Amino acid sequence: MFDCHCHILPGIDDGSKNVQMSLAMLDMEVRQGVEGIIFTPHFYADMNSPSTFLRRREKALIELEASLDQLPHVPAYTVGSEVHYFRGISRAEGIESLCIGNSDYILIEMPFRTWQPQFIDEIEEINAVLGLKVIIAHIERYFDQDKRLVKRLLDNPNFLIQCNAEFFLGKSYNHAIKFMKSGRIDLLGSDSHNLEHRRPNLAEAVAVMEKKDKKGALDHISRVSRRIFEAAM
Numbered sequence: 001m002f003d004c005h006c007h008i009l010p011g012i013d014d015g016s017k018n019v020q021m022s023l024a025m026l027d028m029e030v031r032q033g034v035e036g037i038i039f040t041p042h043f044y045a046d047m048n049s050p051s052t053f054l055r056r057r058e059k060a061l062i063e064l065e066a067s068l069d070q071l072p073h074v075p076a077y078t079v080g081s082e083v084h085y086f087r088g089i090s091r092a093e094g095i096e097s098l099c100i101g102n103s104d105y106i107l108i109e110m111p112f113r114t115w116q117p118q119f120i121d122e123i124e125e126i127n128a129v130l131g132l133k134v135i136i137a138h139i140e141r142y143f144d145q146d147k148r149l150v151k152r153l154l155d156n157p158n159f160l161i162q163c164n165a166e167f168f169l170g171k172s173y174n175h176a177i178k179f180m181k182s183g184r185i186d187l188l189g190s191d192s193h194n195l196e197h198r199r200p201n202l203a204e205a206v207a208v209m210e211k212k213d214k215k216g217a218l219d220h221i222s223r224v225s226r227r228i229f230e231a232a233m
């Protein structure tokens, strides 16, 4: 089990507030059987340049690493970012530096306002022009957007699709299972931010998925996750 989207790094975004909270979140991940984690703090272009963001991320990581010996077991981890879509993203300087580890995979958070076709054009350009491998974060949050635009993302074989554990754990359960059966989920994330209402919860979702997974959806997710981890190292 791999958590490919979380806000566990301390003090860098609206996720973990400090090192102690990060350690407790990591401990929860380990207890759930998570073997690998990608730390993906929010990147907002109107708040930081990529270089400033990377300095802040490095500082947060060093702080966390200094205390990791307090944990009985540390999962494998690498760093990335959750890059919030902005106009001009496909031409922005340094955008490739926000990829996961040493890989060319980049996690993109689409806007929550009404989608325009240009948004999708730009995401396609990130892939076609910059040559980066786009991962669309928590696709389920966008299912009420223009269906044709969502379909453009889902139908593009160059895009990886990530879902949050939460999709499987509430009112959206039926929809989530149906979507899982479509075979289009490539990655899972807890998108955890804290120890309360947005805590690490990957194992709960996987338990629910296992009961309905007849076509190897979880195996596929494991394979894709491993591929990204290997590319990141």
Ligand SMILES: [Fe+2]
Pocket (backbone or CB within 6 Å): 005, 006, 007, 082, 191
């Ligand atoms: Fe997130």
